[in-house]
Amino acid sequence: TKDENGIPQVILRSPRGASARVSLHGGQVRSWKNERNEELLFTSNKSKLKPPAAVRGGIPTCFPQFGNRGTLEQHGFARNRMWAVDENPPPFQSVDSNSTTFIDLLLTSSDDDLKIWPHSYELRLRVILSVDGHLSLISRVRNFNCKPFSFAFAHHTYFAVSDISEVRVEGLETLDYLDNLCNRERFTEQGDALTFESEVDRVYLSSSDAVAIFDHEKKRTFVIRKEGLPDIVVWNPWDKKSRAIVDFGDDEYKHMLCVDAAAIEKPITLKPGEEWTGRVELSVTASIQ
Numbered sequence: 278t279k280d281e282n283g284i285p286q287v288i289l290r291s292p293r294g295a296s297a298r299v300s301l302h303g304g305q306v307r308s309w310k311n312e313r314n315e316e317l318l319f320t321s322n323k324s325k326l327k328p329p330a331a332v333r334g335g336i337p338t339c340f341p342q343f344g345n346r347g348t349l350e351q352h353g354f355a356r357n358r359m360w361a362v363d364e365n366p367p368p369f370q371s372v373d374s375n376s377t378t379f380i381d382l383l384l385t386s387s388d389d390d391l392k393i394w395p396h397s398y399e400l401r402l403r404v405i406l407s408v409d410g411h412l413s414l415i416s417r418v419r420n421f422n423c424k425p426f427s428f429a430f431a432h433h434t435y436f437a438v439s440d441i442s443e444v445r446v447e448g449l450e451t452l453d454y455l456d457n458l459c460n461r462e463r464f465t466e467q468g469d470a471l472t473f474e475s476e477v478d479r480v481y482l483s484s485s486d487a488v489a490i491f492d493h494e495k496k497r498t499f500v501i502r503k504e505g506l507p508d509i510v511v512w513n514p515w516d517k518k519s520r521a522i523v524d525f526g527d528d529e530y531k532h533m534l535c536v537d538a539a540a541i542e543k544p545i546t547l548k549p550g551e552e553w554t555g556r557v558e559l560s561v562t563a564s565i566q
């Protein structure tokens with residue numbers, strides 16, 4: 278189908294009523310709803326929703342760069358390109374196809390992009406919605422070059438929360454992190470859970486456990502499980518930064534939190550013909566707090 282701007286999109290539905298909406302613009306998950314049709318992802322009311330602008334919300338695919346410390350647009354170009362439906366992808370690792378619905382998308386190097394990032398690649402994304410409404414993203418990057426290339430990667434996930442000051446994140450205890458607010462200096466997390474009372478912009482390193490986001494007011498817990506994506510980005514712009522972001526409402530920071538499965542500290546290097554796979558599974562439960 279097409280969205281309100283005529284952009285092709287695919288809607289996945291689970292038999293119990295959960296759904297996910299994936300846009301070919303950026304290979305971006307734009308919506309993920311639970312069985313009560315509640316929207317679980319945040320999108321700014323001020324976001325422009327059509328190419329070439331980046332959509333400020335949902336789950337942008339950040340490739341081949343994360344952040345804006347590089348030569349490419351913020352978070353790389355993949356999030357701003359039109360992807361294609363991948364009719365016959367090389368077999369993905371086992372996906373239990375009778376208990377899930379999924380869509381395969383593909384982005385390959387374009388002539389224009391080769392001018393700014395001179396590497397031939399195939400980026401494949403499989404978005405999976407399971408029977409019980411879990412959302413999985415499996416990404417694969419293959420090097421079609423004649424020489425190695427390196428890239429950073431993130432599923433930049435904007436979770437919808439009822440009130441950021443009532444949110445707690447667990448699973449990052451004792452990890453080191455790079456603090457974007459202190460020119461990426463390295464610190465160690467001392468707290469026993471992450472709570473929020475000001476801007477946070479960090480890359481937690483080599484987190485292997487699941488990460489849980491407790492939304493106190495909604496009595497809801499998001500759980501993030503991942504493979505092949507060693508880092509976790511945690512970002513809330515708070516009030517001052519929100520005012521500085523043109524397509525972001527001044528008080529929208531209260532209702533969102535980015536927690537991104539990512540590979541940032543150590544970029545991934547692929548030799549010609551090699552392929553990398555990253556996988557993240559998002560689930561949400563009515564939590565007993």
Ligand code: TA6
Pocket residue numbers: 331332333334337343344345351352433457478479510511512
């Ligand atoms: O660390 C996350 C981050 O790089 C923040 O510094 C902020 O720039 C944010 O991403 C911007 O993401 P957006 O989706 O708005 O481009």
